[in-house]
Amino acid sequence: MTKPAKLRRDEAGTSSEAGDGSGMGTETTGVSALSASPPWGPRAGTPRDQKPRTLAGQAAERLRQDIIRNRLHPGERLTIEKLMRSYGVGTSPLREALFQVAGDGLVRVEDHKGFIVAPLNFDEMRDVSSLRAYLEMNAIRRSIENGGDDWETSVLTAEHRLTKAETRLEGAVGDELILAEDEWEHRHRDFHYALCSACGSPWLLHFFDALYDQLERYRRHFWRYEERARGAHAQHEQIKEAALARDADRAVELLAEHFREQADLTVTPASPTQSKRNSPR
């Protein structure tokens, strides 16, 4: 059976075989090199780590990133003319992009009022988190059953890269911190993706990306990465060890705990000096 291709998005639309941390935020774990795109599934022939081929797809990707990274704020009204100027596209591709991103839940279509950035809500975040946990627990079980040496290597590599990204968060400030946070999210996605990547279901991996986007958005609003990422390190390492030991029950249990804890951390009010932003509107 053909294994699913890696569908990770690269913000810049390009990837490179980075060695050990140069080119922050643009490297892949090598998972994409493991297998070709499957001929079926929601993204057959259009892996997410490739630049979208249509203007609408490119605008959708920019809009998605602007929302996840809070350059567009929760509840903000989206003005067609402004976005057209910003993304350099016409009305039709832009409207198509807005509906695409609305389909992922990041934009809301308001009756007779146009489009707004979806508001944040902790109940929604918990709902997404529990669904993501459910999918990834299923996926890791299947990956442990199906995955070969290449899968093991991809998990090892991704966890190593994530650990390196954690160290770059320490003491980072200003633009350096923004880059380090981007890199951590990038590599965190890669690690969880690697765990799931041998599950054999392009549909599951399709939902993986949409749900990851949602939770990343909440983290970017409410986390202080240098503390929270360090706290997650031990969990990621234990999940990796269980996966490589082919202990599916243990891996599933650890993943469930990981998601519960991450959700709790996101809703836990930080002290004023630690808080990046306020509660969801």
Ligand SMILES: [Zn+2]
């Ligand atoms: Zn994680």
